[in-house]
Amino acid sequence: xxxxxxxxxxxxxxxxxxxxxxxxxxxxxxxxxxxxxxxxxxxxxxxxxxxxxxxxxxxxxxxxxxxxxxxxxxxxxxxxxxxxxxxxxxxxxxxxxxxxxxxxxxxxxxxxxxxxxxxxxxxxxxxxxxxxxxxxxxxxxxxxxxxxxxxxxxxxxxxxxxxxxxxxxxxxxxxxxxxxxxxxxxxxxxxxxxxxxxxxxxxxxxxxxxxxxxxxxxxxxxxxxxxxxxxxxxxxxxxxxxxxxxxxxxxxxxxxxxxxxxxxxxxxxxxxxxxxxxxxxxxxxxxxxxxxxxxxxxxxxxxxxxxxxxxxxxxxxxxxxxxxxxxxxxxxxxxxxxxxxxxxxxxxxxxxxxxxxxxxxxxxxxxxxxxxxxxxxxxxxxxxxxxxxxxxxxxxxxxxxxxxxxxxxxxxxxxxxxxxxxxxxxxxxxxxxxxxxxxxxxxxxxxxxxxxxxxxxxxxxxxxxxxxxxxxxxxxxxxxxxxxxxxxxxxxxxxxxx
Amino acid sequence: xxxxxxxxxxxxxxxxxxxxxxxxxxxxxxxxxxxxxxxxxxxxxxxxxxxxxxxxxxxxxxxxxxxxxxxxxxxxxxxxxxxxxxxxxxxxxxxxxxxxxxxxxxxxxxxxxxxxxxxxxxxxxxxxxxxxxxxxxxxxxxxxxxxxxxxxxxxxxxxxxxxxxxxxxxxxxxxxxxxxxxxxxxxxxxxxxxxxxxxxxxxxxxxxxxxxxxxxxxxxxxxxxxxx
Numbered sequence: 001x002x003x004x005x006x007x008x009x010x011x012x013x014x015x016x017x018x019x020x021x022x023x024x025x026x027x028x029x030x031x032x033x034x035x036x037x038x039x040x041x042x043x044x045x046x047x048x049x050x051x052x053x054x055x056x057x058x059x060x061x062x063x064x065x066x067x068x069x070x071x072x073x074x075x076x077x078x079x080x081x082x083x084x085x086x087x088x089x090x091x092x093x094x095x096x097x098x099x100x101x102x103x104x105x106x107x108x109x110x111x112x113x114x115x116x117x118x119x120x121x122x123x124x125x126x127x128x129x130x131x132x133x134x135x136x137x138x139x140x141x142x143x144x145x146x147x148x149x150x151x152x153x154x155x156x157x158x159x160x161x162x163x164x165x166x167x168x169x170x171x172x173x174x175x176x177x178x179x180x181x182x183x184x185x186x187x188x189x190x191x192x193x194x195x196x197x198x199x200x201x202x203x204x205x206x207x208x209x210x211x212x213x214x215x216x217x218x219x220x221x222x223x224x225x226x227x228x229x230x231x232x233x234x235x236x237x238x239x240x241x242x243x244x245x246x247x248x249x250x251x252x253x254x255x256x257x258x259x260x261x262x263x264x265x266x267x268x269x270x271x272x273x274x275x276x277x278x279x280x281x282x283x284x285x286x287x288x289x290x291x292x293x294x295x296x297x298x299x300x301x302x303x304x305x306x307x308x309x310x311x312x313x314x315x316x317x318x319x320x321x322x323x324x325x326x327x328x329x330x331x332x333x334x335x336x337x338x339x340x341x342x343x344x345x346x347x348x349x350x351x352x353x354x355x356x357x358x359x360x361x362x363x364x365x366x367x368x369x370x371x372x373x374x375x376x377x378x379x380x381x382x383x384x385x386x387x388x389x390x391x392x393x394x395x396x397x398x399x400x401x402x403x404x405x406x407x408x409x410x411x412x413x414x415x416x417x418x419x420x421x422x423x424x425x426x427x428x429x430x431x432x433x434x435x436x437x438x439x440x441x442x443x444x445x446x447x448x449x450x451x452x453x454x455x456x457x458x459x460x461x462x463x464x465x466x467x468x469x470x471x472x473x474x475x476x477x478x479x480x481x482x483x484x485x486x487x488x489x490x491x492x493x494x495x496x497x498x
Numbered sequence: 499x500x501x502x503x504x505x506x507x508x509x510x511x512x513x514x515x516x517x518x519x520x521x522x523x524x525x526x527x528x529x530x531x532x533x534x535x536x537x538x539x540x541x542x543x544x545x546x547x548x549x550x551x552x553x554x555x556x557x558x559x560x561x562x563x564x565x566x567x568x569x570x571x572x573x574x575x576x577x578x579x580x581x582x583x584x585x586x587x588x589x590x591x592x593x594x595x596x597x598x599x600x601x602x603x604x605x606x607x608x609x610x611x612x613x614x615x616x617x618x619x620x621x622x623x624x625x626x627x628x629x630x631x632x633x634x635x636x637x638x639x640x641x642x643x644x645x646x647x648x649x650x651x652x653x654x655x656x657x658x659x660x661x662x663x664x665x666x667x668x669x670x671x672x673x674x675x676x677x678x679x680x681x682x683x684x685x686x687x688x689x690x691x692x693x694x695x696x697x698x699x700x701x702x703x704x705x706x707x708x709x710x711x712x713x714x715x716x717x718x719x720x721x722x723x724x725x726x
Contacts (some may be wrong), residue, residue: 004607004616015595401591404552405605405652406580408573491552495591 005411009418013426016391023387024427030377031431031471032438037373039439039457040446041366045359047455052355055200060163060332062151062318062339062346151318151344159338162326167194169201170302170316172309177240178231185227187241187298189305192216198319202294210235210250216303221246225254226295241298244308252294318346328352377471380427381478388420388482399486400494409487416483417476424475428468500526500549500660500691505558507544507714518544519555520714526693526707528563528659531686531724533702534695536711542695543664545711549693550583550662551575562660580609584653586682588665590645592637592652598624598644599633602652609656623651627681643674650681661685663694667701679704 013020153166170189176182190202192213199205213220221241223233228251233239237248300309322331328350335348392399399412407415439457507519518541526532526549534542547553548560551567554575560567562582570578585591592601599620606616624633627647637645646666653661663682667675683704686692694701702708709719 004610004613007613008607011595011600397591398593401593402604402608403576404550404579404585404587404591405608406576406656407608408576410573411608492547495552495587 005415005418006422009415009422012391012395012419013422019387019390020423023384024423024430026380026383027377027424027427027471027475028380028431028434030373030380031428031467032435033373033376034370035432035435035459035463035467036439036442036457037369038366038463039436039459040442041362041369042460042463043439043443043455043457044446045362045366046458048358048362049355052351052358055351056321057350057352057355058322058324058328059198059201059351060320060322060328060335060348061351062320062335062348151316151339151342151346153318153320155342156318156320156335156338159341160320160331160334162323162331162334163320164323165197165321166318167191167197167320168302168316168318169194169198170305171297172305174242174298174309176231176298177243178233178237180232185298186296187300187305187309188294189300189302189309191302194302194319197321201319202299205294205299206253207250208253210248212250213301214249216301219244219246219304219308220249220301222250222252222299223248224252224295224297224299227298228252239298241300242309246300252299255295322350377474381424381474384420384423384475385478385482387423388416388479389485391419392416392482392486395486396489396494396497399489400491400497403489403491404495412489413483413487416486417479420479420483421472421476424478425468425472427475428471431471432464432467499528499561499563500524500693501559501561502545502548503559503561505545505548505555505560507541507548507553508556517714519548521558522711522714522716523558524709524716524719526691526709528691529687529689530691530706531683531704532691532693532707532709533705534693534709534711535697535699535702536717537697539713540711541714542697542711546662546664546693546695550585550660551578552585580605581656582658582660584656584658584661586646586649586653586661586663586666588668590637590642590649590669592645592648594637597634597636598629598640598648598651601637601648602655605652605656619655620651623655624648626654627651641674642670643678646670646674646678647681650678650685654685659690661690661692663692665696665698666694667696667698 151166151168153168156166157163168191172187172189173184174187176185188202195202195205207222208225210222213222221239223231223239227233228248231239233248233251235248235251239246239248320335322328332348332350335346339346339348402412402415436457436459439459443455443457502522502524505519505522506517508515508517510516520541522541522545524545534545536542544553548555548567549562551560551562551570554568558568562578565578567575567578579585592598593604596604599617602620602623603613603616606619607613611619621630621633624630627650629644629647629651632640632644632648635644637648640648646669650666653663661682666682667678670678679701682692682694686706694705696702704724705722706724707719707721710717
């Protein structure tokens with residue numbers, strides 16, 4: 001009987017095509033929004049978690065917290081001056097949170113930012129679009145501060161038995177000069193041992209062209225993909241770092257990471273923005289952009305840097321690997337004790353914690369967006385209810401006919417419920433298809449702006465079945481009241497309706 | 499036999515209480531062609547609705563074949579209509595988005611009959627009324643007479659024992675009306691009763707029993723010998 005009612009309901013939908021499609025459209029829009037947002041949200045979460053998995057959940061980072069350091073500093077991007085063709089100011093993500101915050105009391109405010117102010121002698125003109133008010137001294141202080149003494153990793157391994165590997169990755173902001181341009185860039189100084197022990201931390205450190213470091217006695221530099229583009233570097237070119245000539249021996253593969261360089265495609269980021277960037281990075285930025293993103297950095301072996309690149313601040317992040325099966329929490333406690341014993345300061349943070357922090361934020365964003373999409377879906381449901389209510393009014397006579405030929409109240413109700421449920425279901429199916437298509441198209445556009453590179457939206461079985469069941473139920477529920485009214489109509493009155 | 503015992507029916511029309519039937523008592527035997535006549539507002543349509551269990555009386559009893567229709571629940575009345583009653587209305591009352599065959603099959607589809615079986619029976623019923631070549635036509639593509647024949651086929655398809663027709667020729671020209679009456683007359687059998695509600699005196703000429711209603715009361719009734 002239900003099958004027969006289903007066919008009758010389908011006939012009703014077909015016979016009122018325009019209105020049915022408009023009603024279905026309301027549901028479709030809502031479902032499309034829900035599907036697109038949820039699949040993209042889940043896809044982004046998976047992509048982010050994959051990045052952490054690539055780094056490894058057994059990693060604990062120890063970022064220095066000494067107020068005098070360029071602590072937790074990942075500074076990517078380039079501050080050019082002199083003959084930069086665009087005359088603009090390039091900068092990517094700059095993270096020197098504590099330095100910027102702590103130095104504010106020392107600096108003088110109200111200056112105008114320009115490469116000149118950073119002490120770059122090659123600069124002849126201030127950048128056109130770099131005239132925002134910002135604390136020059138603050139930036140200078142952040143870059144020029146004395147580095148925190150890094151932890152003794154050998155001693156750390158002895159002090160914390162749960163650790164199986166430990167290494168230090170230094171990061172400096174150095175003045176750079178090539179034949180065509182000059183400015184500031186992040187220079188990472190991993191040791192050979194570090195690169196061997198923690199390749200995943202530096203995004204795999206894949207050489208795209210040229211070679212790996214061949215020795216520790218020559219001034220060799222490996223350039224990140226974006227930096228190579230920006231500086232127009234090729235293998236064998238010479239580059240001056242802190243006025244010391246280095247030879248480019250290798251250029252890295254581009255990582256999946258995206259920095260704010262995309263947001264400053266015109267080469268314009270205000271001095272104010274640069275200053276703000278100094279104060280907005282957190283530990284998650286450190287991991288995501290500072291370590292896994294190699295695109296905006298230059299790499300010099302620490303063995304060489306310690307000899308020739310001196311006098312600049314260095315952010316020294318200690319990276320450790322925990323023994324399999326050991327408690328991350330207990331290990332962190334032990335590290336804290338060791339930091340104290342070494343007379344240093346630092347804040348151990350596990351990759352798991354960072355991942356949890358980011359996942360929590362992403363889940364919250366996803367929930368908010370899905371809630372907004374759900375509102376659209378509810379609006380669609382209200383539209384459906386309106387259509388069904390109108391249909392009951394229009395089909396009053398038909399209801400009378402059905403009752404006169406033996407339809408029971410329940411059958412009339414089911415007929416209307418199936419009718420509205422079907423419209424909800426059809427809207428759900430079409431919304432699923434459209435939402436999936438949009439999420440696939442959107443993922444390639446959104447990936448870069450979300451900072452996760454390319455990602456695949458997740459359209460799992462739970463989403464498909466959930467959406468179909470929910471849209472049918474939404475449709476049916478929207479039709480409950482109109483259907484109930486229809487079923488309660490007196491047949492004589494219904495037949496008398498015009 | 500359809501029997502009405504002191505049946506009253508009142509309803510509200512706006513704020514006015516209308517007494518449609520005022521103590522009607524009648525016995526309409528099975529196997530006969532009965533006609534209820536009367537002017538507009540005499541209560542004849544109300545009587546038909548009560549006979550077909552589309553409505554319930556305000557007081558009094560309506561019995562059919564020993565079954566007290568006034569004690570039935572809404573669901574039981576629907577089942578009674580489904581199994582024992584076939585309605586034919588003045589305005590045909592066909593579902594506009596269904597074909598002739600689908601309209602005729604509708605009562606069967608509501609009774610768990612498979613679509614295939616329902617369609618087969620619907621075709622048969624349409625053949626009975628001479629519309630075998632109109633099965634896929636929608637009501638809007640049929641003439642008034644054809645629509646009424648579809649309605650009669652629908653009333654027949656469940657093989658009911660009581661066929662109730664409310665002004666079945668009211669919207670038809672004379673010739674077509676005569677054919678419809680002829681068809682209704684042919685339906686009368688030992689097992690079936692046909693009750694036609696009309697104000698057309700010509701229909702009374704072919705009826706076995708003619709009942710006159712006036713202001714909600716039975717004014718007169720007479721049996722007559724007719725040859726159909």
